[in-house]
Amino acid sequence: MAFKQVSSPHAHAAQNTSLVMKLVVLATIPGLLALTWQFGWGSFINVVLASVTAVCCEALIVKMRGRSISFYLGDYSAVVTAVLLGLALPPLAPWWIVVVGTVFSIVVAKQLYGGLGYNPFNPAMVGYVVLLISFPIQMTTWVAPLALLPVGTAHPGLIESLQIVFAGYSPADGVTGATPLDVFKHSSGLLVDQVYDREPLFNQAMFAGAGWEWVNLGFLLGGIILLSQRIFTWHGPVGMLGALALMSIIFWDSGSSSSPGSALMHLFSGASMMGAFFILTDPVSSAVSNRGRLLFGVLIGVLVYIIRAWGNYPDAVAFAVLLANFAAPFIDNYTLPRTYGHTDRRRATEKEED
Amino acid sequence: MSEVSVSEITKNGLWTNNPALVQLLGLCPLLAVTGSVVNALGLGLATMMVLIGSNTIVSLIRNHVSDAVRLPAFVIIIAAFVTCAELLMKAYTYDLYQILGIFIPLIVTNCAILGRAEAFASKHHVGYAALDGLMMGLGFLLVLVALGAIRELFGQGTLFASMHLLFGPIASTWMLQPFGENYSFLIAVLPPGAFLVTGLLIAGKNAIDASIKRRTDKLKDSPVKGAKRIRTTGHIS
Numbered sequence: 001m002a003f004k005q006v007s008s009p010h011a012h013a014a015q016n017t018s019l020v021m022k023l024v025v026l027a028t029i030p031g032l033l034a035l036t037w038q039f040g041w042g043s044f045i046n047v048v049l050a051s052v053t054a055v056c057c058e059a060l061i062v063k064m065r066g067r068s069i070s071f072y073l074g075d076y077s078a079v080v081t082a083v084l085l086g087l088a089l090p091p092l093a094p095w096w097i098v099v100v101g102t103v104f105s106i107v108v109a110k111q112l113y114g115g116l117g118y119n120p121f122n123p124a125m126v127g128y129v130v131l132l133i134s135f136p137i138q139m140t141t142w143v144a145p146l147a148l149l150p151v152g153t154a155h156p157g158l159i160e161s162l163q164i165v166f167a168g169y170s171p172a173d174g175v176t177g178a179t180p181l182d183v184f185k186h187s188s189g190l191l192v193d194q195v196y197d198r199e200p201l202f203n204q205a206m207f208a209g210a211g212w213e214w215v216n217l218g219f220l221l222g223g224i225i226l227l228s229q230r231i232f233t234w235h236g237p238v239g240m241l242g243a244l245a246l247m248s249i250i251f252w253d254s255g256s257s258s259s260p261g262s263a264l265m266h267l268f269s270g271a272s273m274m275g276a277f278f279i280l281t282d283p284v285s286s287a288v289s290n291r292g293r294l295l296f297g298v299l300i301g302v303l304v305y306i307i308r309a310w311g312n313y314p315d316a317v318a319f320a321v322l323l324a325n326f327a328a329p330f331i332d333n334y335t336l337p338r339t340y341g342h343t344d345r346r347r348a349t350e351k352e353e354d
Numbered sequence: 355m356s357e358v359s360v361s362e363i364t365k366n367g368l369w370t371n372n373p374a375l376v377q378l379l380g381l382c383p384l385l386a387v388t389g390s391v392v393n394a395l396g397l398g399l400a401t402m403m404v405l406i407g408s409n410t411i412v413s414l415i416r417n418h419v420s421d422a423v424r425l426p427a428f429v430i431i432i433a434a435f436v437t438c439a440e441l442l443m444k445a446y447t448y449d450l451y452q453i454l455g456i457f458i459p460l461i462v463t464n465c466a467i468l469g470r471a472e473a474f475a476s477k478h479h480v481g482y483a484a485l486d487g488l489m490m491g492l493g494f495l496l497v498l499v500a501l502g503a504i505r506e507l508f509g510q511g512t513l514f515a516s517m518h519l520l521f522g523p524i525a526s527t528w529m530l531q532p533f534g535e536n537y538s539f540l541i542a543v544l545p546p547g548a549f550l551v552t553g554l555l556i557a558g559k560n561a562i563d564a565s566i567k568r569r570t571d572k573l574k575d576s577p578v579k580g581a582k583r584i585r586t587t588g589h590i591s
Contacts, residue, residue, distance in 0.1 A: 100539075108550070130541050130546075133540055133541050133544060133546075134538075134539050134540040134541040134542075135539075135540070136540075
């Protein structure tokens with residue numbers, strides 16, 4: 001009787017790329033629902049439009065590269081990139097914003113580098129930053145959250161939203177407005193308490209900024225689902241959120257007029273939760289080992305806080321993630337785990353084994 | 355002294371050994387000033403003039419300068435020509451000179467120029483050296499202008515804007531606006547756009563080279579038409 005010899009890896013998981021990607025898309029649903037509830041149909045249209053564009057671009061490039069289209073589209077990675085970009089873009093942005101951003105994400109940031117697994121930068125964030133740099137006006141026009149709409153008005157319905165997005169209709173007065181981070185940044189000369197008293201974005205909110213706290217809670221819920229499904233480890237998100245919270249506690253400055261804001265506001269405003277659970281957990285462009293991911297997350301958290309507090313942009317997740325992507329190979333080099341059977345960990349650049 | 359021919363020098367400068375696309379020399383001005391056609395053309399012409407002049411002079415003095423001091427000598431020759439170019443631009447195209455600013459004096463540090471002086475002009479006859487300067491300069495100029503045109507077109511939606519800075523008042527009507535007046539795509543004008551477009555141009559050149567190579571290889575490998583028969587029986591008369 002002969003035993004069949006099987007080589008490593010011996011532990012198999014039922015996960016494959018396409019399943020993981022599908023789960024990630026599903027996990028964005030709470031966030032998408034919160035966005036749609038608080039800001040109208042815009043985000044939903046963004047996500048659908050970006051997904052269609054992404055799938056078309058991916059198919060085109062894969063065909064040009066002479067690969068199998070069905071195989072590469074079947075891993076759903078293009079859809080994930082598109083969904084994340086669509087969620088990050090301002091609702092009711094003109095259609096060409098979404099299309100240009102998606103084309104950049106898929107064609108330049110992903111396929112030109114060699115496709116899934118070869119991209120050094122997070123494709124969705126590359127698309128977002130290209131748009132933010134190129135079209136500052138369209139990219140900083142957000143829709144006002146539900147609680148802040150003028151009395152008697154509502155967010156545009158689906159048909160009207162489509163007209164705004166595709167035909168260039170301008171939304172009714174009061175539908176667009178600033179984001180909490182934006183308002184907070186431009187309220188110099190006021191104590192934090194005064195800002196919270198005067199600005200409707202804060203005094204209509206429960207704890208962090210009207211509308212935005214729900215969106216962030218939605219992404220937090222989706223992230224926890226993914227974490228419980230072991231799609232990614234806790235190291236990246238905890239590193240980022242911990243560093244962001246720690247930084248904002250250290251520099252809280254007891255709420256003076258130059259305070260960069262409370263930890264609660266930084267954690268539950270802007271793209272914090274989405275960044276922590278959906279952006280920096282990208283397995284391709286982040287660090288590899290657990291310690292590396294923790295450091296990667298901490299780096300992003302610190303960078304987000306620095307840019308939000310002392311930089312020119314109100315939110316900074318995209319910039320921070322791209323900068324940390326640059327640093328990921330460096331982090332990997334110094335956080336190589338100890339191999340089983342060895343007493344000491346080796347560095348990635350060491351060539352000789354001893 | 356290796357054998358060179360006019361056609362080989364021309365082909366080298368414009369295509370096979372293009373300073374910007376193959377040698378990747380002089381990238382600093384290439385990336386910094388190619389936001390529009392007029393900037394690119396101005397800097398490209400100045401660089402070409404300096405390159406022709408320095409190549410000629412370096413070739414003339416090549417047998418009279420000792421090896422130990424050749425590089426300082428080359429640099430001083432180049433700096434002299436750059437000063438000439440700068441003064442000429444100040445005299446005739448002052449506005450463009452102001453726009454290009456520090457990048458005119460910085461032509462001195464353009465490694466394409468010193469590279470040609472060292473690699474070609476100091477080893478070849480003056481006629482060839484001057485031709486090499488012209489062709490290398492022209493190759494650099496063409497890439498600059500292509501880059502400037504693409505970035506201007508996609509960044510600002512214009513083509514040949516403010517050409518009057520270089521060609522006088524007649525050129526003020528040359529501007530084209532194919533996408534309408536409100537078009538703008540800032541990233542193409544900003545430094546990342548320069549890197550992206552340069553990368554795409556290099557990729558395009560490599561793709562063309564690869565397809566040419568494929569075609570010539572195919573011609574080389576094509577089997578001889580008609581079967582070759584070897585006679586194995588009977589007498590060969």
